[in-house]
Amino acid sequence: MNDWPKGPTSWIEDRHLFVSVPFTWNLPDIRAAASQRSFFWDGVTVGGPAVKLSRRFKNPFRWPDGVTVDYGDIDGVLERVNPRAMRTSMGCVNSCGFCGVPIIEPKFYEWRIHTATPIICDNNFLACSETHRRCVYNCLNQHPFDVQIDFNQGLDARRLSGWDARWLKKLGAMCRLAYDTEAVGDDVRNAYGRLRAAGVIKKNISFYALVGWLDTPEQAWKRCLEIESWKVHCCPMWFHELDALEWNQVTEKQKALGWTNQKRLDIMGWFWQHRGTPPGIEITPKENHD
Numbered sequence: 001m002n003d004w005p006k007g008p009t010s011w012i013e014d015r016h017l018f019v020s021v022p023f024t025w026n027l028p029d030i031r032a033a034a035s036q037r038s039f040f041w042d043g044v045t046v047g048g049p050a051v052k053l054s055r056r057f058k059n060p061f062r063w064p065d066g067v068t069v070d071y072g073d074i075d076g077v078l079e080r081v082n083p084r085a086m087r088t089s090m091g092c093v094n095s096c097g098f099c100g101v102p103i104i105e106p107k108f109y110e111w112r113i114h115t116a117t118p119i120i121c122d123n124n125f126l127a128c129s130e131t132h133r134r135c136v137y138n139c140l141n142q143h144p145f146d147v148q149i150d151f152n153q154g155l156d157a158r159r160l161s162g163w164d165a166r167w168l169k170k171l172g173a174m175c176r177l178a179y180d181t182e183a184v185g186d187d188v189r190n191a192y193g194r195l196r197a198a199g200v201i202k203k204n205i206s207f208y209a210l211v212g213w214l215d216t217p218e219q220a221w222k223r224c225l226e227i228e229s230w231k232v233h234c235c236p237m238w239f240h241e242l243d244a245l246e247w248n249q250v251t252e253k254q255k256a257l258g259w260t261n262q263k264r265l266d267i268m269g270w271f272w273q274h275r276g277t278p279p280g281i282e283i284t285p286k287e288n289h290d
Contacts (some may be wrong), residue, residue, distance in 0.1 A: 008048070009081050017041040020048035020077045021153060025240070025247040027054060027061055035064040047074045052104040057243045078121065084147070085119040087111070088136050092124040094156070098180070098213045100242045118145040119152050126159035137167045149173040155207050157191035165191075165198035176199060179223060180210040185243045192230060206233035213239040214256050221279055224271055234271050236265060 008026050010019045017038070021030055027050055034044045045065065045072030055071065056226050063069055087262075090264040091108035092101045096152055101123050108124075112133045116139040121170050125133070140149055154176045168175050179188045188207070195205055206226045210222035220236070228232040238248055269275040 004168045005081060012041050015042045017044045018074055019039050019046045019076055021050040024050045024053055026050060028245060030062060033066050045070055049104050053100050053242055056103055076091050084117045085121050087121050088113050088116040089122045089128050093127045098239055113139060114141050115138045118147050118149045123153060140171055144175050144234055151176055155180040160191040160194055162194050165194040169198045169200045175205050178208045182223060193214040202232050209234055209236045210239055211236045211267060212259055216258045220267060236267055236271050
């Protein structure tokens with residue numbers, strides 16, 4: 001269910017190639033492919049988050065002649081990427097400095113839904129009104145899914161109420177939260193406590209942890225090891241500049257914070273594959289959530 005593509009999604013309709021590009025570092029390869037002639041298609045349309053972000057590059061990303069650039073949303077692309085995924089809102093009310101959502105979806109609004117699929121991909125579902133969230137929860141509750149409900153894009157810990165936590169428990173949902181900076185540490189700990197108090201089991205809780213944005217390697221390890229100390233899954237996510245054309249690059253800004261490629265590999269290897277050894281960083285529990 002969560003086997004998302006690691007790169008662009010493409011398909012052909014009436015001898016026309018459509019490509020949705022999720023990451024900016026995919027853009028050079030897609031541009032090269034789009035410039036080639038093919039026996040299978042006569043024209044190309046490219047779109048997706050990376051294409052939207054490319055408008056903001058200091059040096060504009062240029063496409064070959066004959067390529068149609070879609071700065072909106074190619075119809076039905078989410079269903080093609082994952083047929084069990086849905087969105088109930090667009091945009092986000094936050095303006096986080098590391099995030100491209102304010103650029104690609106500058107307005108926040110809710111969609112009225114009448115049916116549901118089990119993977120919810122809203123940028124900030126908990127920023128929706130209580131009326132909207134209640135509607136979504138009820139709709140999810142009425143469907144006998146054969147797979148686990150998954151709030152896949154991450155829930156905003158600052159907005160997680162006890163009422164939401166009880167609904168998530170009732171739905172048996174996978175609850176993914178974001179612990180992006182130590183500034184939200186207390187909010188994250190409180191949200192985790194609310195989930196546990198509502199009866200959400202630990203295997204249904206995981207955390208995304210942004211690393212390499214403004215933190216040193218030691219600060220990133222400390223935050224991730226704190227999550228691990230709760231015996232839930234920690235998923236560190238390497239920060240890429242919004243105009244990055246290289247995957248997993250360690251930038252000059254990151255080097256100034258003490259990062260090297262080996263230090264990036266060390267933290268990713270431990271939390272994703274339990275490969276290597278974590279540094280001897282002492283974690284002082286702020287609160288007993290059990």
